[in-house]
Amino acid sequence: MISQLTRDERSSAMILCTILVIFGGVLGIAGRDDVLGFHGALLAACGIGLLFMIMNRYHDAEPDPDGIKKYYDDPTKVGVIVSMIWLVFATFIGDWVAWLLVFPEATFDAGWASFGRLRPVHTTGVIFGFGGNALIATSFHVLQRTSRARLSDNISPWVVIIGFNLFCLMAVTGYMFGITASKEYAEPEWYADIFLVVIWVVYFVLYLRTLARRQEPHIYVANWYFMAFILVVAILHIINNLAVPVSLGHAKSYSLFSGVQDAMTQWWYGHNAVAFFLTSGFLGMLYYYLPRRAGRPIFSYRMSIISFWGITFLYMWAGSHHLHYTALPHWVQNLGMTFSIILVVPSWASAGNALLTLNGAWEKVRDDATLRFMFVAAVFYGLSTFEGSFMAIRPVNSLSHYTDWTVGHVHAGALGWVAMITFGAFYTLVPMLWNRERMYSSRLIEAHFWLALSGTVIYVFSMWNSGIIQGLMWRAYAENGTLAYSFIDSVDAMAPYYVARAVGGFLFFLGGVIGLYNIWKTIKMPAQENAPVYDLPPVVDPEPAE
Amino acid sequence: MTKPERDPYTGLMTTGHEWNGIKELMTPVPGVVKFFLAITILTAVLFWILFPTWPYGTGYTKGILNIDQRGLVEEDLTRSAALRATWEQKFSTTEFAQLEADEEAMALVRTHGARLFEDNCSACHGINADGGPGFPSLIDDQWLWGGDAETINETLRVGINTQHEDTRFGEMPAFGDQGMLDLKQRRALTSFVISLSRPDELDQKNMERLPEGKELFAENCASCHGDNGKGIKDVGAPNLTDSFWIYGGNADTIQATLKHGRKGVMPYFEQRLGEADRRLLTLYVRDMGAQKNE
Numbered sequence A: 001m002i003s004q005l006t007r008d009e010r011s012s013a014m015i016l017c018t019i020l021v022i023f024g025g026v027l028g029i030a031g032r033d034d035v036l037g038f039h040g041a042l043l044a045a046c047g048i049g050l051l052f053m054i055m056n057r058y059h060d061a062e063p064d065p066d067g068i069k070k071y072y073d074d075p076t077k078v079g080v081i082v083s084m085i086w087l088v089f090a091t092f093i094g095d096w097v098a099w100l101l102v103f104p105e106a107t108f109d110a111g112w113a114s115f116g117r118l119r120p121v122h123t124t125g126v127i128f129g130f131g132g133n134a135l136i137a138t139s140f141h142v143l144q145r146t147s148r149a150r151l152s153d154n155i156s157p158w159v160v161i162i163g164f165n166l167f168c169l170m171a172v173t174g175y176m177f178g179i180t181a182s183k184e185y186a187e188p189e190w191y192a193d194i195f196l197v198v199i200w201v202v203y204f205v206l207y208l209r210t211l212a213r214r215q216e217p218h219i220y221v222a223n224w225y226f227m228a229f230i231l232v233v234a235i236l237h238i239i240n241n242l243a244v245p246v247s248l249g250h251a252k253s254y255s256l257f258s259g260v261q262d263a264m265t266q267w268w269y270g271h272n273a274v275a276f277f278l279t280s281g282f283l284g285m286l287y288y289y290l291p292r293r294a295g296r297p298i299f300s301y302r303m304s305i306i307s308f309w310g311i312t313f314l315y316m317w318a319g320s321h322h323l324h325y326t327a328l329p330h331w332v333q334n335l336g337m338t339f340s341i342i343l344v345v346p347s348w349a350s351a352g353n354a355l356l357t358l359n360g361a362w363e364k365v366r367d368d369a370t371l372r373f374m375f376v377a378a379v380f381y382g383l384s385t386f387e388g389s390f391m392a393i394r395p396v397n398s399l400s401h402y403t404d405w406t407v408g409h410v411h412a413g414a415l416g417w418v419a420m421i422t423f424g425a426f427y428t429l430v431p432m433l434w435n436r437e438r439m440y441s442s443r444l445i446e447a448h449f450w451l452a453l454s455g456t457v458i459y460v461f462s463m464w465n466s467g468i469i470q471g472l473m474w475r476a477y478a479e480n481g482t483l484a485y486s487f488i489d490s491v492d493a494m495a496p497y498y499v500a501r502a503v504g505g506f507l508f509f510l511g512g513v514i515g516l517y518n519i520w521k522t523i524k525m526p527a528q529e530n531a532p533v534y535d536l537p538p539v540v541d542p543e544p545a546e
Numbered sequence B: 001m002t003k004p005e006r007d008p009y010t011g012l013m014t015t016g017h018e019w020n021g022i023k024e025l026m027t028p029v030p031g032v033v034k035f036f037l038a039i040t041i042l043t044a045v046l047f048w049i050l051f052p053t054w055p056y057g058t059g060y061t062k063g064i065l066n067i068d069q070r071g072l073v074e075e076d077l078t079r080s081a082a083l084r085a086t087w088e089q090k091f092s093t094t095e096f097a098q099l100e101a102d103e104e105a106m107a108l109v110r111t112h113g114a115r116l117f118e119d120n121c122s123a124c125h126g127i128n129a130d131g132g133p134g135f136p137s138l139i140d141d142q143w144l145w146g147g148d149a150e151t152i153n154e155t156l157r158v159g160i161n162t163q164h165e166d167t168r169f170g171e172m173p174a175f176g177d178q179g180m181l182d183l184k185q186r187r188a189l190t191s192f193v194i195s196l197s198r199p200d201e202l203d204q205k206n207m208e209r210l211p212e213g214k215e216l217f218a219e220n221c222a223s224c225h226g227d228n229g230k231g232i233k234d235v236g237a238p239n240l241t242d243s244f245w246i247y248g249g250n251a252d253t254i255q256a257t258l259k260h261g262r263k264g265v266m267p268y269f270e271q272r273l274g275e276a277d278r279r280l281l282t283l284y285v286r287d288m289g290a291q292k293n294e
Helices: A009-031 A034-055 A065-069 A074-100 A115-146 A156-177 A192-210 A221-240 A259-294 A301-315 A318-323 A330-357 A362-365 A367-390 A394-400 A406-434 A444-475 A488-522 B029-051 B070-092 B094-100 B105-118 B149-158 B183-197 B203-222 B253-261 B276-294
Strands: A244-247 A254-255
Touching: A009 A034, A034 A156, A034 A192, A034 A406, A034 B276, A074 A115, A074 A156, A074 A488, A115 A156, A115 A192, A115 A259, A115 A406, A156 A192, A192 A221, A192 A244, A192 A330, A192 A367, A221 A259, A221 A488, A244 A259, A244 A301, A254 A444, A259 A330, A259 A362, A259 A406, A301 A330, A301 B029, A318 A330, A330 A394, A330 B070, A330 B094, A362 A367, A362 B029, A367 A394, A367 A488, A367 B183, A394 A406, A394 A444, A406 B070, A444 A488, A444 B094, A488 B105, B070 B105, B070 B276, B094 B105, B105 B276, B149 B203, B183 B203, B183 B253
Parallel strands: none
Antiparallel strands: A244 A254
8 A cells, every 4th residue: 555655645645644643632632521532532543553554664665657557446445345344344233223123122231232322333334334435446446447547646545535434433433422413324423524524525626636637528427426426425414514513622513403494404415315325326336337247338328318417406306205294394395205206217217227238238147146236236226216206205105204114215225226236346346456367256246146135125025014014003093083003012013024124134244244255355366467458548648637 | 539339239329438448329218218207297397286385485386276284284183083072072071980880981991091001101100000110010009199090180180290380299308318317327217117018027137226217217207108107198108018119129229219219200191191081091090900900
């Protein structure tokens, strides 16, 4: 890693590490009576560790000056590995909280192990730890290949990868200490949020500067999606997290918005986090790795355009469908609902574009579990976007809201779409990245595929069942106008489905462990000697644009 | 930029763009996509015409059907009130004794009452109403404030140690924390309290403390728990001579109770449940106890 940096870059890296140490130190001292102090110390310790790493290698030989003529893939490699570690960790926590719903005592009487603290560890770990690292890693890879340009500098990709993971670490450790902003998928507190804004701006600038060096005058679809992901997530993150800290020495803050405005801001954020983090970003991934693996051209350039602008425009309106039948004014609910219904068309056009791209490569889908991962991902993308639009219809929502159906829907998207497309992308990417002939074991990929698919299907089916039963029990009235069931009756009725869900989740977790092992063993394999040319080389500008 | 070329598999032309080997076909947008785009947009527009949707500065379009969710909720509530009217009047006005003798009324108590109990009471008193540490059992025929229907109904209405203006108020003082009794005195009292229900459990050392404990009890405790320790229901002070304990009857728990005091809370339900529901719940609680003791 460090040997690939020039001496000047090592110096700038050390300056950045020093800034991190100072920032962490100031937080640590200001917040010494609070969890904030722990997080400050964490940042400072990380900065000191990095400083020592760089100092150790500072006088090592400078990298080969011709290295600049190659793509810069070290950050991608780190991102892939870290992403898989987050996956294993966060799905383990997820399965734990699933079992907590079956055996509520499994918390060892410890505050950090209570359901309310572990659940955000699971969601943040999966969405940001696993998904975020996967997106950052693949976006660097895709960006360089589709632009035929090396990343615009060697430092900022590290700022993005390391900084983003520090943010994730602050988030999940904070939850266990009881630190939360109480906003779903935006639980980290103000200092971590500000930290992420800096990281994210570096990411966006890096992306734009690299893209500015592209050789093909047209920007490839994958990059539209990655850019939408980076830009919109920045907007969402900043606005939803506007808050006033109790003091600069405390982790606690209060949202700038209150009441139903706060709820609407939160779900405008929440829904578009699903849209631009979990959809746009991963569509970017799909648009590169699926045609690469299938060896087929994209089915329709025009469908790409329609889908991209349809998704980008329509999602922004749809957030209010999370607040049907609440204090939110009726017209806001209705407006969100109508846009949610239109949204199904560009979503299905995207899924269709992906599936039709496989025309001419179906025998590969049959034989190659890696491509099959991406095929199944596109199918689940279609299923869960249809389900989402359906659930956004008010009368449907009156049944599904607050039930496990929502949980099932989210996991159809997260397990079936987000995770599957990532596995497909990683299994395509890893041998190329490390210059290995193939993945360590294709049988393990096959095993991972079936574990992931069966786990997802079991999970989603059990949540459909439990959700619809819950919804029906809650709304059931006797003829005399009294409730037919008490709430605890509905909890009792969930027991078998909660067991099934936890079993499904365990299968999925097991698949992730196998995936991590397989990737690790692939990295440990010897490099191939006569490597095929995976990529056209970057076109080196005689005068690199600055 | 490469030139557009014909894809041998589909026979379609590519766009002529290429990114690291990835090309795109010039396939026109399929008719089905356009069709459903048109259908969904038309549906949305129709919906905008019929229902409230678009804001315009000072207000929003009401839609020609003039429907609002507040009105819908009110309709639901009216419908539900009409259904409930078939029995609510009877439960609000009829004497408890008469209701308890009425099989039809008690059938409703055993269904609707169970729902009410499970949704409102079981979190503390347990699904079988047998209580738990800190929360009294409701089926052991031992009552802090009295177990007749009127009294239970009143406890439900105002709660215990609540914000309700008529709340029942009962507090066991923190004799230790407030410096009223020292450790030796509290030990003596503990021995005496145990002697009220389980005298044979006491060893020699404890027996020696009894005279002092008895004296302290008369001075400090009898005003609430009664001279004989059998409790006084008017102030919600429990009987200490029986085998029923809310917080626990072992020496350690009694010590803790004497040191830190107790002030259990039961929420009031006057705002949460209507009169008919509260009276029905009263009957359900009594009925559970009666069935247990049959």
